[in-house]
Amino acid sequence: MQRKSKLCRKLNVYVFMNDMSGFAERVVTLLKFSCRSQIHVKQIQAQIVLHNLQSNTTIAYNFITASQSHNLLISVLPLFTLLIPKPHVFIFNSLIRAFSHSHIPNTPLSLYSRMHKNSIFPNNFTFPFLFKSLSDTRSFVQSQCVYTHVVKLGHVNDVYVNNSLLDVYASCGYVALCRQLFDEMPHRDVVSWTVLIMCYRFGGMYDDALLVFEQMQYAGVVPNRVTMVNALAACASFGAIEMGIWIHDMVRRNGWELDVILGTALVDMYVKCGRVEDGLRVFSYMKEKNVFTWNAVIKGLALAKSGEEAVLWFNRMEVYGVRADEVTLVVILSACSHSGLVDKGRLIFSMLVDGKYGFCPNVKHYACMVDLLARAGQLKEAFEIMRCMPFEPTKAMWGSLLIGSKSQGNFEFSELVARKLVEMEPDNTAYYVQLSNLYAEAGRWSDVERVRGMMKERELNKDLGCSSVEVEHRRSASEVSAP
Template sequence: MNGNMSCLAERVVKLLKSFCRTQIHVKQIQAQIIIHNLQSHTTIAEHLITASQSHNLLNYVSPLFTHLIPKPHVFIFNSLIRAFSHSHIPNTPLSLYSHMHKNSILPNNFTFPFLFKSLSDSHDFVQSQCVYTHVIKLGYVNDIYVNNSLLDVYASYGCLELCRQLFDEMPQRDVVSWTVMIMGYRNGGKYNDALLVFEQMQYGGVVPNRVTMVNALSACASSCAIEMGVWIDDMVRRNGWELDVILGTALIDMYVKCGRVEEGLKVFCDMKEKNVFTLNVVIKGLALAKSVEEALLWFNRMELDGVRADEVTLVTVLSACSHSGLVEKGRFIFSMLVDGKYGFLPNVKHYACMVDLLARAGQLQEAFDIIKCMPFEPTAAMWGSLLLGSKSRDDLEFSEFAATKLVELEPYNTAYYVQLSNLYAEAGRWSDVERIRGMMKERGLTKDLGCSSVEVEHQRHGSELLA
C-alpha cells in the first residue's frame, strides 16, 4: 500500500473509532471504503465490523466482505464470525464458515472457538460434530482454545460423557477447561461430580477464577454441601478477593440454601455493592429457612435502600405469604402490584400465587374470581390450588369444577380422573363414577391406586416458586 493510501486508511480507521455515532455514519464511511477500494484492508475491516455490530448493521455490512472481495483474508472472516456469534444472530456464523470453505479460505485456530460458540447457542449438535471433523483434518485437535470451545458445546447439550472424554484426552487444560466441566456437571444436575472436578482442579494446581467459584458454590447450594461451601468462602477471604455482586450473591445463596441464614446475612453485610438479585436471594432464604415476617422486613428494606423489586421478588414474597397464611399482607402487595407501584404488571406466576394464597385460606370464590378475571389462561397449578383448597373445605361444587378443568387441560393425566372419580364416589354419584371410568378406558388410562400426584404437583409448584 502506497503512502497516500496508507494515510487514507489511517483516517478511515480514526473515523470508525471516534466518529461512528449513528447508523448513518457507519453507512457513509462504508461508502467511502468502497469508493477507495479499502475493503480488503484487515484493520479497516475489523473496525468497520466492530462499528456495525454496535449499531446492529452486521447484516448490512457483511456482503461487503463476502461478495466484493474475491478472497478475503481469514482475519476478516474471523472478525465477522466473532461479531455474529456475540450478536446471537443464528446460523450466520455457520454460513460464513461455509462460504470460507467454498472459496478455499483456510480457517485457523481463531476461527473455531467463536463458530463453536454460535453452534452452542443455536443447539446445533450435528453441525458441531461436522465442524469438529474439520478441526481434526486441519490439525487443530490439540489446540486448547478450540478444545475449550468444543467442551462448552458438549456441556451446553448435556453430553457430559463426550465432554468428559474430550476433557480427559486434552493434552493441556487451563482454568477455562476445568470451569466448563464444573459448569456442565452443575447444569446437568450432577452436583457431586461438579464438586469432585473442583477438588481435582485444586490437586492439579490450577487456580480457580470467579466463574469457577460461582459454579462450585451453585453446586454446593444445590447439594447442601456446606463443608465445601465454607471452604470456598475461606479461600475467597484468604486470597483477598473482593465480594462483588456475582460472587457475593453466590455465597449468600449457598449459605441460605444450606440453612445457614445468619452466615448468609454476614456475607451480605460484607458486600460493598448489592443489587436486586442479591436481595432476592436473601428474601428467599429467610422465607424458606427462618421467618417470613423477617423476609417481608427485608422486602420493605429494598425500597428504603433504593433497590427496585423485580418480578422474581414479588413471586417470592407472594408465595411466602401464601405458605404462611398472611392473606391480608398478600392482598395488599398484590393490589400494589396491579396498580403499577413496582413498575410492571403481574404475570401469570403472580396470579398463581394469589390463587394459591386465597384457596389455602378458604377464600374460594375470591380465588375463582381472580382466575376468571386475569388476562392469562388458567394453568394446571391454579386449578390444582383451587381443587385442594375446596377439598379441604368439603366444597363439592368448586372441587368438581377444578378437577374437571384439570382433566380438560391434561386429558392423559390419570391423577386428575382419579381425583374426580373420588369426589363423585364420596358424594354417592355412582353414575358419574362410571362415566369417568369409561373416559379413562376410552383413553387407555389405568388407575394408580396409590395416586396422590395432584398434591405432589401442588407442593412441587409451591417449592419451585420459592426455590
C-alpha cells in the same frame, strides 16, 4: 454536515499528498477515537470504498469493531463479502467474532460457509467464536459438522477450540459427550474444568459437579471467579454447606473482592442451605448489589424464616431504589401465600396489575395469588382470578383450589375441580382416584362406581402408590417460587 466535512477534510489531506499509508493510519485513528455515531461510520465506510481499502486487514478489523458498537454489522457485510474477491482469513475471523457477540443467529455459520465456498481455509482462531455462536443457538448437529473440519485441518489438540466445543456440548445438555471430550483433551486449562462443572450443574448432577471441582484442586488448576460461582451454585442446589464454606474461605484467603456476581452466589448458597444469618452477613459486606442479590435474600428468608421478614426486606429493597423484577414478585407472593399474609399479597398483586413495577403479571404471579387465596379459604375469589386472567388455568392452579376446597370441607368446589382435572388429563389415574375418594367420603357410591367404570373403560389401573394431586401441586409450587 459540518462534522462530515471535518472528517472528510482530515482524510483528503493525505490523499492530496499522495500518502496512502498515512491515509490508512488516519482512517484507523478515526475509527478508534473519533467514530461517535452511525453517521461517522457511514462516512468512513464511503472513504474506505472510494479508496479501495476494504482489503486492509487493520482497517477491516477496526471498521468491523466500530460497526458492531454502533449496531451496523448487517449493513457492512457486503463491504467485505461482495467487494473483496477473496478476503483474508483475518477479516472473516473478525466478522465471525463480531457476529458471535451480536446474537444475530446463523450469520457466523453462513460466513463460515462462505469461507469454504471461496476456498479460504479457517485457522484455530476461526473455530472458538464459531462454536460460541453454535452454543448460543444450541446447534448441536451443525457443531458436529464443523468439528469434522477441526479434525481434518489438524486443530483437534488446540485447547481453545476444544473448550469452545465443550461449551456447545454443555449448552445442548450432552453431558456424556462433554465428559468424553474433556477426558480426551491433551491439554486442559481453568476454562476446560469450569465448563465441565457447568455442564454437570446445568444437567442437575450437582454431586458430579462438586466432584470435578475437587479433582480440579488435586490437578493443581487454580479456579477463577466463574469456577467459584458455578461450584457455589452446585453447593446451593445440593445442600453441600461444608463445601460452600470451604469455597468462601478460599475466596477470603485469596483476597478476592466480593463483586456482585460472586457475592450473590455466596448469599444464594448460604440461604438455600439454611444459613440465612451467614447469607445476610455476606450481603452486608458487598459493596454492590443487584436485583438477583436481593431476590436471593428474600427467598431465603421466606423459606427459612417467615413471610413477614421476607416482606420487610422486600420493602427495604424498594427504599434502596432497587427495582423489583418478575422473579422478585413471584418470590414475595409465594412468601405471602405460605405465611398466610392475604392482605399484603392482595396489595402487592394489585400494584403489580396496576403497573407499578413496570411489567404485567405472568402466569406464575397468578398461580401464586390463586394459591394464596385458596390456602386462606377464599375459594370464590381464587376462582374469579382464574376466570378473568389472560391465561388458561394451569394444573397447579386447579391443584391449589382442590387442596383449599378439601381443607375447607367444600364438597361442591372439590368435585368441580377434581372433574376439571380429569378433563384436563384423562389418562392420569391420580385425578380419578381423587374424584372417587371425594364421592366415597360423601357416601355417593353410585358416583364412585361411575368413576371406576370410566377408569375401566379407558383401561386405567388404580395405582395406590401414586395417590394424589397434592404431590403434583407441591412440585408445581416449588417451581413457581424458584427464581
